[in-house]
Amino acid sequence: MPRRKRTRQMEKDGIPALETIEDHAVKEEGEKNKPEKDDKKGQERGEHVVKMVVASHWTLALLGGCISALCLGWMRHPGSFAAESEKENRMVLERLEMQVSFLDKQLSSFLITDSGTGPLWVQGSQGARCRVLFARAMRRANEVQDMAMRRSSGLEVKLLMARTDLRRLEDLIMTHRLVLVRHGEASWGAENKFCSWVDKPLTQKGENEARECGQLLAAQKLWPGVVFTSVLGRATNTARIILGEMKKVIGKAMPPILTSWRLNERHYGSLIGVNRSELAAEHGEEKVRWWRRAYDARPPPIPRTHLHFSEIYEDPRYADVEPSQLPVAESLRDVVSRLKPYWAETMASALQKSSITMVVAHGNSIRALLKLIEEIEDDVIVGVSIPTATPLLLTLTSDLKPINSHHFLGDPKAIQDAIRRMDEQGKAEPAQ
Incomplete structure (x- = not known):
């Protein structure tokens, strides 16, 4: 479609026409007899459009290169992109281990022992507090499970150990x-x-x-x-x-x-x-x-x-x-x-x-x-x-x-x- 006809069609559709470098050159040719001040202003505008177009080309090239590099890097080293997620997983698991350890200490102070026969029960409000802590630790374990067991055998083993401790504590709390x-x-x-x-x-x-x-x-x-x-x-x-x-x-x-x-x-x-x-x-x-x-x-x-x-x-x-x-x-x-x-x-x-x-x-x-x-x-x-x-x-x-x-x-x-x-x-x- 001819350029002028395409422009009219865009205006008819409500789309503003884009001024290209060629358009600007024609405009400059038609305005040679205008005052020097207007000529200088038009020249600056043309230079600005050229710079914008060039910058846009470089930006697109850079963005394309980055995407290509990311895809290539993911295909070659998928584990490297899991590093941040892995770090987050480890932090969550560490918090879980801290909660289990804290819960264990709480139980040690709350449990009553009868002449060496072992723990008997957790009393009253203290027992209720332990049950709340236990429920919180179990929620943390559930949050960790999907990501930890999928990402790393090391995390899987740690999670298994934490869950074993939680089951042991459950026998004492949920008695x-x-x-x-x-x-x-x-x-x-x-x-x-x-x-x-x-x-x-x-x-x-x-x-x-x-x-x-x-x-x-x-x-x-x-x-x-x-x-x-x-x-x-x-x-x-x-x-x-x-x-x-x-x-x-x-x-x-x-x-x-x-x-x-x-x-x-x-x-x-x-x-x-x-x-x-x-x-x-x-x-x-x-x-x-x-x-x-x-x-x-x-x-x-x-x-x-x-x-x-x-x-x-x-x-x-x-x-x-x-x-x-x-x-x-x-x-x-x-x-x-x-x-x-x-x-x-x-x-x-x-x-x-x-x-x-x-x-x-x-x-x-x-x-x-x-x-x-x-x-x-x-x-x-x-x-x-x-x-x-x-x-x-x-x-x-x-x-x-x-x-x-x-x-x-x-x-x-x-x-x-x-x-x-x-x-x-x-x-x-x-x-x-």
């Missing part, structure tokens, strides 16, 4: 504490009788034991988020007394109390209501010990003519339970089987939602829980004694694995004396 308490002394317990599924009340001594237990747990700041008990009154009343004492100190709202027949005491069959010492005098202490403590020992089943048969099996608290599920006699193995589905379907999920959970139950249902959680051998669990209203503490990881063995809270000498008295319950009384 779940399980407090197990056997009910206080009941009336038949004071009379040395097999109480089992018969609902006998607490004695005055049993109520006092529950109060002392509550005071001890309050001093340890072990306020539960949820409480599990059996349906038997001696367990539920012990739980209420404990929580009442704790509330006086801690002042929090009462947690939910969930009851289940699966946490009931072992069913002793026809031995229910029988005095242990009298039974030992009749059948021998070894036989009574076998009935009481052997893992697979199942006493004779309760007959329909038993004095307390109707009291047990017509109790409205078992109205929703299939009659075939209600036992007539149990071994400790049977109690474990009875409790296992409730632990898996209800208790475990509640534990994972609460940092502290309390279970107030009975000697054999607590043994069954310990066996399920700690995977204690059959011949070992039968030797575990659970004194009345003496709190037992378990510290579990986020997946409910024990960090260390269970242990009792309280005066060690008083606990040993209580265990000794329990072991003597199955002995025949000396002849008068």
Whole structure:
């Protein structure tokens, strides 16, 4: 298209025409007869346009060369252009390592150690602070992961080490504490009788034991988020007394109390209501010990003519339970089987939602829980004694694995004396 026609078309389209060097020369030729001042001004303008065009050419050439060099350099040495990103990655990872180290120091100062058995728990607001620090470090680790593991094996190894430390710290921070308490002394317990599924009340001594237990747990700041008990009154009343004492100190709202027949005491069959010492005098202490403590020992089943048969099996608290599920006699193995589905379907999920959970139950249902959680051998669990209203503490990881063995809270000498008295319950009384 001719130059003048192209210019008119650009003006028609609203595009201002560009003045070229040739245009300027023609203009200069047409203005030769103008005054000298205007001629000089036009000459300067032409020189400026030439300089701009030349500078533009050099700029384009330089820019093209730079782009070519960058592309060539990237093809030859791609790692060199990752150096800045690599440096940034290392800085982020260093910050992560510093956070993990700081978190570890915080835990070292917050953790409580019990006679060399290892860390037990992180307390109150300090524990909350550690959880915040842990969450921050985990976010940092997630930020680092994509870039670090893609860029350098050295960073990958460091990140792996940092994540290993974080998982170790998680077991300490994100712990779940399980407090197990056997009910206080009941009336038949004071009379040395097999109480089992018969609902006998607490004695005055049993109520006092529950109060002392509550005071001890309050001093340890072990306020539960949820409480599990059996349906038997001696367990539920012990739980209420404990929580009442704790509330006086801690002042929090009462947690939910969930009851289940699966946490009931072992069913002793026809031995229910029988005095242990009298039974030992009749059948021998070894036989009574076998009935009481052997893992697979199942006493004779309760007959329909038993004095307390109707009291047990017509109790409205078992109205929703299939009659075939209600036992007539149990071994400790049977109690474990009875409790296992409730632990898996209800208790475990509640534990994972609460940092502290309390279970107030009975000697054999607590043994069954310990066996399920700690995977204690059959011949070992039968030797575990659970004194009345003496709190037992378990510290579990986020997946409910024990960090260390269970242990009792309280005066060690008083606990040993209580265990000794329990072991003597199955002995025949000396002849008068």
